[in-house]
Amino acid sequence: MNKLIQNTLTCLALFIALEQAQAFCGFYIAKADAKLFNNKSEVIMVRNGTKNVITMSSDFQGNLKDFAMVVPVPVILKEADIRVVERNIFDMLNDYSAPRMVEYYDTNPCGYDAYLEEDSRNWTLDAVATSKVMTCSDNTSLGVTIEAEYHVDEYDILILSATESEGLKTWLLANGYSIPTKAEEVLEPYIKSNMKFFVVKVNLEKMKNRNFEYLRPLQISFDHKKFMLPLRLGMANSQGSQDMIVYAFTQNGRVECTNYRTVKLPTDRNVPLYVQPKFGDFYKALFERSYLQEGRNAVFLEYAWNVSPFNSMHCDPCVGPPPVHREFVEAGVDWLQGSSAQTIFFTRLHVRYSRDKFPADLQFQETPNNENFQCRYILTRPAYGEFDCEAGQEYLQTLYNRRTREIDEVTALTGWSKEGSDGYLNEYATLMNKQKSIEKKNEILPGLFNSFKSNTTGLLMIFSIIALVSIVLFSQKKFFEKTV
Amino acid sequence: MNGTACQIHQNMAVKKQFEITRWLQSDGRHFQIISQVVFLCYGILALGWDADWRKYLAAFSGCMLAQLFAIRFAGVPSNSLKSALITSLGLSLLLKANSPWLFLFAALFAIGQKFLLKVNGKHLWNPANFGIVLIILLSGEAWISPGQWGSGALLVFIIGTGGLAVLSNIKRLETGVSFILTIFILEFFRTIVYLGWEWDVLFLKLSNGSLWLFALFMITDPMTTPNARSSRIVWSVAVAAVSFYLTNFKFINGAPFWVLFFATPFIPLFDHLIKSPSFHWMNKKSNVSLSK
Numbered sequence: 001m002n003k004l005i006q007n008t009l010t011c012l013a014l015f016i017a018l019e020q021a022q023a024f025c026g027f028y029i030a031k032a033d034a035k036l037f038n039n040k041s042e043v044i045m046v047r048n049g050t051k052n053v054i055t056m057s058s059d060f061q062g063n064l065k066d067f068a069m070v071v072p073v074p075v076i077l078k079e080a081d082i083r084v085v086e087r088n089i090f091d092m093l094n095d096y097s098a099p100r101m102v103e104y105y106d107t108n109p110c111g112y113d114a115y116l117e118e119d120s121r122n123w124t125l126d127a128v129a130t131s132k133v134m135t136c137s138d139n140t141s142l143g144v145t146i147e148a149e150y151h152v153d154e155y156d157i158l159i160l161s162a163t164e165s166e167g168l169k170t171w172l173l174a175n176g177y178s179i180p181t182k183a184e185e186v187l188e189p190y191i192k193s194n195m196k197f198f199v200v201k202v203n204l205e206k207m208k209n210r211n212f213e214y215l216r217p218l219q220i221s222f223d224h225k226k227f228m229l230p231l232r233l234g235m236a237n238s239q240g241s242q243d244m245i246v247y248a249f250t251q252n253g254r255v256e257c258t259n260y261r262t263v264k265l266p267t268d269r270n271v272p273l274y275v276q277p278k279f280g281d282f283y284k285a286l287f288e289r290s291y292l293q294e295g296r297n298a299v300f301l302e303y304a305w306n307v308s309p310f311n312s313m314h315c316d317p318c319v320g321p322p323p324v325h326r327e328f329v330e331a332g333v334d335w336l337q338g339s340s341a342q343t344i345f346f347t348r349l350h351v352r353y354s355r356d357k358f359p360a361d362l363q364f365q366e367t368p369n370n371e372n373f374q375c376r377y378i379l380t381r382p383a384y385g386e387f388d389c390e391a392g393q394e395y396l397q398t399l400y401n402r403r404t405r406e407i408d409e410v411t412a413l414t415g416w417s418k419e420g421s422d423g424y425l426n427e428y429a430t431l432m433n434k435q436k437s438i439e440k441k442n443e444i445l446p447g448l449f450n451s452f453k454s455n456t457t458g459l460l461m462i463f464s465i466i467a468l469v470s471i472v473l474f475s476q477k478k479f480f481e482k483t484v
Numbered sequence: 485m486n487g488t489a490c491q492i493h494q495n496m497a498v499k500k501q502f503e504i505t506r507w508l509q510s511d512g513r514h515f516q517i518i519s520q521v522v523f524l525c526y527g528i529l530a531l532g533w534d535a536d537w538r539k540y541l542a543a544f545s546g547c548m549l550a551q552l553f554a555i556r557f558a559g560v561p562s563n564s565l566k567s568a569l570i571t572s573l574g575l576s577l578l579l580k581a582n583s584p585w586l587f588l589f590a591a592l593f594a595i596g597q598k599f600l601l602k603v604n605g606k607h608l609w610n611p612a613n614f615g616i617v618l619i620i621l622l623s624g625e626a627w628i629s630p631g632q633w634g635s636g637a638l639l640v641f642i643i644g645t646g647g648l649a650v651l652s653n654i655k656r657l658e659t660g661v662s663f664i665l666t667i668f669i670l671e672f673f674r675t676i677v678y679l680g681w682e683w684d685v686l687f688l689k690l691s692n693g694s695l696w697l698f699a700l701f702m703i704t705d706p707m708t709t710p711n712a713r714s715s716r717i718v719w720s721v722a723v724a725a726v727s728f729y730l731t732n733f734k735f736i737n738g739a740p741f742w743v744l745f746f747a748t749p750f751i752p753l754f755d756h757l758i759k760s761p762s763f764h765w766m767n768k769k770s771n772v773s774l775s776k
Contacts, residue, residue, distance in 0.1 A: 256629060263531075472566070
């Protein structure tokens with residue numbers, strides 16, 4: 001009896017220690033940022049009522065005289081509505097909201113506290129991003145009206161309206177804006193929807209006066225009820241899929257897509273230590289797998305958080321310093337007055353789109369959903385020292401079971417095979433005195449979880465609902481029989 | 485001897501099966517409840533919705549308690565709990581809110597309206613529609629997600645099957661079909677003929693799960709639609725046309741939902757113009773008046 005109490009208390013102490021460790025947000029060790037993905041573009045969208053501010057990144061690599069951008073916009077923009085912003089705004093937002101890896105440390109229940117602190121902070125992957133110009137189309141035709149012409153810093157901008165797509169296409173081609181042949185199939189619907197065309201070229205003379213060769217992002221503002229992202233034009237010159245990362249800022253809550261499903265990526269998953277050096281590959285595989293599982297036509301949520309200046313906790317843990325007032329204003333947020341208690345909600349959406357699965361432009365809505373969300377993957381480093389006490393032996397069993405689940409988790413998330421993971425699984429098994437026992441678990445349920453991507457809470461709820469419905473229906477059956 | 489015992493056993497099994505089938509078909513709400521539970525399970529398991537049991541429990545308990553209150557004090561029959569269950573499932577499927585309390589209030593609004601806002605002995609609004617719209621307008625912390633189902637043929641098949649079962653039973657197929665057909669025709673002419681988009685753009689719009697759910701389960705609510713068949717068809721077409729306009733020209737998300745709410749007060753006018761008996765859930769055999 002005493003031994004039972006002693007064991008229970010030891011387990012409880014261990015549990016509490018682990019719980020307390022889990023309550024801490026974890027040490028940030030790595031992030032999976034946008035640069036991992038080839039063929040990607042980034043857009044900042046700020047929405048306040050019907051006011052839209054859209055900032056488009058431009059990672060064009062090539063001869064600047066070949067650069068041309070065509071973006072459908074719902075209104076004729078004024079010169080004051082167009083500005084050039086610095087490129088680092090995208091890097092800052094990307095760093096801040098990127099999926100992250102964190103680590104915890106187990107404590108040795110036998111009382112050994114010394115452990116090595118590995119220098120594993122702020123480690124990022126090197127990846128070469130080859131972005132493409134967001135839209136690039138050439139057309140020359142009659143029926144084209146130049147509604148406005150502006151010169152904003154290093155860009156020459158035209159706002160065009162057209163009466164028919166052939167005319168617009170001919171005009172653009174004749175004026176040196178090359179667009180792919182397939183683009184005309186979307187020009188006509190845009191023209192019929194009363195869209196104008198924001199057409200951009202680089203002013204080579206002004207570029208010579210600058211000290212750098214890269215193109216800075218363009219930001220446009222306009223007032224319109226439509227809250228959408230015209231992707232179709234960008235699909236015209238692509239055979240496969242492209243990635244787009246949207247950083248959305250709103251006053252009230254999360255932004256979601258209304259004509260495609262918005263799905264959360266898996267988060268808060270425990271993964272093995274060997275994932276750390278290849279976190280970028282892990283996240284890419286996870287994203288690819290989720291993308292395929294959702295039918296290739298979903299928009300994924302990677303981050304959603306209230307980043308208001310007065311809100312002290314912006315992330316858990318934080319990958320970098322939070323955006324400050326000046327940076328929000330740079331991104332297009334215009335409802336901040338001083339540092340008073342206005343809300344800013346930051347949503348990061350990642351969509352991999354292709355012509356076959358995304359035939360229509362993305363439509364969005366702002367919701368009051370203020371639930372915080374971030375993609376977070378957890379490493380737990382085992383305790384150091386000797387495990388010769390009884391609690392230590394039990395800890396080793398727990399460690400073995402946890403590592404089994406971590407390996408299963410990685411396979412479920414990425415599709416990677418378990419080959420080669422035996423070493424990791426059995427690393428501490430040799431320290432166990434008694435026969436190790438595989439944790440008994442139902443093999444059917446994990447498969448069910450994996451295939452349905454749900455958690456235990458969801459299943460419990462399903463059963464509760466079925467039970468409640470059955471009770472109501474069958475109790476009513478008795479009533480019905482009585483009244484007949 | 486064995487053959488006789490086997491025969492008796494088989495007869496009993498067939499009889500039991502017949503009884504269960506007869507019971508299921510006796511009330512259209514049975515099919516509706518089954519369909520809604522299937523949709524909820526599909527949404528949670530296959531579509532990966534956020535399944536917050538506290539919100540579902542709040543909706544369920546709010547609806548049940550309000551209905552029990554009405555049964556006790558307003559004299560409505562106890563099988564009306566089935567309607568309350570349908571409302572709670574409707575809230576769970578459609579309403580999104582930051583807090584479970586909002587689900588509770590939506591439930592109370594939904595059920596309360598049935599007894600407090602009656603015209604000609606019939607409650608006006610579809611309870612789920614009323615509860616959701618009111619909580620969205622009053623709280624600012626609730627919303628609906630038109631994109632939560634996605635689009636696709638499988639989705640249409642699942643919702644369509646459930647819808648057909650319900651509507652065939654309650655003889656309200658024309659309401660759902662008129663709505664969907666009007667939307668199809670208007671969207672076809674705008675998307676394909678006028679704008680010149682491709683067929684898959686149209687298919688994406690028309691295979692949206694929210695649209696089908698609305699067409700087969702919400703606008704077809706027999707207790708909150710005009711009594712006469714011709715009125716219902718006109719009503720459906722009107723709601724569809726206005727929804728189409730608001731969606732495409734005013735860019736309002738979830739337009740059918742809002743149109744239904746604001747158009748509902750016109751139903752008594754339709755009933756006044758063309759008179760027809762009201763709908764009752766329990767059919768044929770019962771001699772007891774069971775309107776709720």
